[in-house]
Amino acid sequence: MNNKIVWLKIKVKNYYNVLIKLNELGINIFDNKKDKDNLYIKTKYKDYERIKKYLVSYKVELYATSGIDKILEIIKKYVVFTSATIISIILLILANNIVFKIEVKTTNRDIQNKVLKELNNNGLKTFTLKKPHKEIEKIVSKILDDNKDILEWLEIKYDGLIMIVNVTEKTIIKDEKEYPYCNIIASSDAKITALNIYRGIPLKEINDYVKKGEVILSGSIIHNEEVKNTICASGEIYGEVWYKVKVEVPFIEEYIEYTNKNRYNLNIKIDDNNYQIFKSRIQNKKNEITNLYKLNDFEINLVKEKEYVKKVRKLSKDEVYEKALKLGIEKINLKLDKDEEILLKKVLKKELNDSTIYLEVFIVTKENIGVRQIVEEDANDNKLNSESIQ
């Protein structure tokens, strides 16, 4: 404390007289400055005590400290600010160097779990400090060595607070089970429109009509009316399939009407969990969501809750007819794949009564009608068992 360096402010009329007095007192002055009325001297704290004791006719006050004491004094003065700044810096450094999430980029759940386990065993866990590049490389090599049979390549990189693990699993070429004998049969009654044969003997031609279960491509190699060999037939067979759809629709329809009463709410989405900030006061509502902020799996959304009321109305004959037809087509559309389509639709029957409309619609579709039928030869009784795979 006594050797602490301080700046003193001494109110003086004659600068030189004071210095001579200070010299007589043996005061050490390491620096000094003066202005109109004051002399500022840099000295030790113990000398300040002596000056106060012996230069009683002068007004002497502690002006400032210097060096570490000055820094400590400033820190003491702004303790809240300095501590908040220091804590913020520490938190910022920690936040930038901590892994908050590990994302293993693979669709294979088993591989994902395996890689996560390996990372965990090697110290790469969530809420731990990021590891240096060299250490990451070592861990990657180790994981790849330990899992040679399932992993082809592994890469670990950081994207902000997330550790992204790109994985390429080892491609194990599994030979598709080769059935010794199979046919392609029709899945429904149809008229064949296209035959794409990969293997097998065609028993039908384009424009032929087939019944459900009838063999279109055969896996039997027949020579002189004798089965010489069997193969697994494969191919794509398209045909026109006919449907008769029955639809009944009431004239009364329920619909919703918005009341122009809207409320705004905030929604926080973390992973797949939604948290609504304010309590919703609207019972029947539809939400319009606008994204305000998004960082990986964290989202803040503005939700506009629009109130509606349910109402009932009576449809006209035309409206109810259109609705019924649309329903019938939708029923068939649900069965169709991407490369399949509706070729024709025709209303066969239309019945109206007081409350409903009844329609029978004839629909023709283009569909893949070929399904594989596996024929297994029973060793004991030498019979052919068949099993179809859709």
Place this chain on the structure above:
Amino acid sequence: MEKLHFREYFKNYLYDLEDFITIYENHLHVFNYEKLNKLSDTMIVLKIKNVSVTIEGINLKIKQMTKQELLINGKIKKVEFQDE
């Protein structure tokens, strides 16, 4: 101050000097003075052993001052030594 005048201390040690005055362009360093007798912006009088040293100049100012040493700042014009 001690750090600044290392060379002088070293010389002092070698030649076994007890006191010395070193003049720089705008500074004057006094080592082992006894008393500061007079002080103004044009003249400083001090005592080293039995010799009175008068320093004349312009804008003279004591920059640093300890029991042993003085560092005077300003334009030094004349340094006069006089036996008492």
